[in-house]
Amino acid sequence: MSQLKKVLAIGPHPDDIELWCFGTMCRLANEWYEIYFLVLSRWEWWSNGIDRTEEARASSHLLNCTLYIEDLPDRYMTHGQDTISIIEKYVAQISPDIVFIPSGNDVHQDHRAVFQASLVAVRMINEVYVYQSPSTTTNFHPTAYFDITDYIKTKIQAVRIHSSQGWKVYMADRAIEWLAEYRAFDIFRNDRFMEAFELIRIIK
Numbered sequence: 001m002s003q004l005k006k007v008l009a010i011g012p013h014p015d016d017i018e019l020w021c022f023g024t025m026c027r028l029a030n031e032w033y034e035i036y037f038l039v040l041s042r043w044e045w046w047s048n049g050i051d052r053t054e055e056a057r058a059s060s061h062l063l064n065c066t067l068y069i070e071d072l073p074d075r076y077m078t079h080g081q082d083t084i085s086i087i088e089k090y091v092a093q094i095s096p097d098i099v100f101i102p103s104g105n106d107v108h109q110d111h112r113a114v115f116q117a118s119l120v121a122v123r124m125i126n127e128v129y130v131y132q133s134p135s136t137t138t139n140f141h142p143t144a145y146f147d148i149t150d151y152i153k154t155k156i157q158a159v160r161i162h163s164s165q166g167w168k169v170y171m172a173d174r175a176i177e178w179l180a181e182y183r184a185f186d187i188f189r190n191d192r193f194m195e196a197f198e199l200i201r202i203i204k
C-alpha cells in the first residue's frame with residue numbers, strides 16, 4: 001500500500017493556519033492526506049499572560065491533525081538561522097509533500113520573517129503555497145484555489161476557538177465567509193467558498 005501524502009502548514013501565530021488555510025486543510029484531510037501544523041509562537045507579547053497553546057490544540061483537534069507548537073517571540077521573529085533551523089527540523093522529521101507558508105508581502109514583521117525563513121527551510125519541497133493573512137498587502141496575487149464550500153462551517157468553528165483574539169474584526173464569522181466568497185468571485189465560481197494561494201512552485 002502506498003504511503004499517505006503529507007501536508008505541512010506553517011503559522012507564525014496560533015490562529016494563522018485556522019484563518020487562512022483551514023478549509024484547505026479540511027479538504028486535504030478528507031482526501032486522505034496526513035496533516036501537520038507547525039505553529040511558531042504561543043505567547044501573546046503584550047499581555048504577558050495569554051498562553052494560546054490550548055486554543056491551538058483545540059482547533060487542531062477538529063481535524064485530528066498533528067500539532068507542533070514552538071516558542072519564538074511574538075512580534076520579534078527573525079528570518080535568520082534561529083527560525084530556519086526550527087522549520088528545517090520539522091521538515092526533516094515530517095518529510096512533507098506539500099507545504100503552506102505565510103506571505104512575504106505582509107505588513108506584519110513575523111509573517112515576513114517566517115516567509116523568508118520558510119523559503120530556505122522548504123527549498124527541497126516539491127509543492128509550496130503562500131496563504132493570505134489580514135495583514136497581507138495588495139501585492140498578493142493568487143494563482144491557486146481550493147474549494148472549501150463543504151468546510152466553511154468547520155473553518156468558522158476553528159476560528160471561533162481562538163476566542164482570546166475574538167475582538168479582532170477579521171475573526172468575525174462574516175469576515176471568514178465574505179473573504180471566501182470574494183475569492184470564489186475571483187474565478188467566477190459564484191456559488192462557492194474558496195481559499196486562495198500563490199503557488200511558489202510545483203514539481204512533478
Ligand SMILES: [Zn+2]
Nearest residue numbers: 012013016111
Ligand atoms: Zn499571524
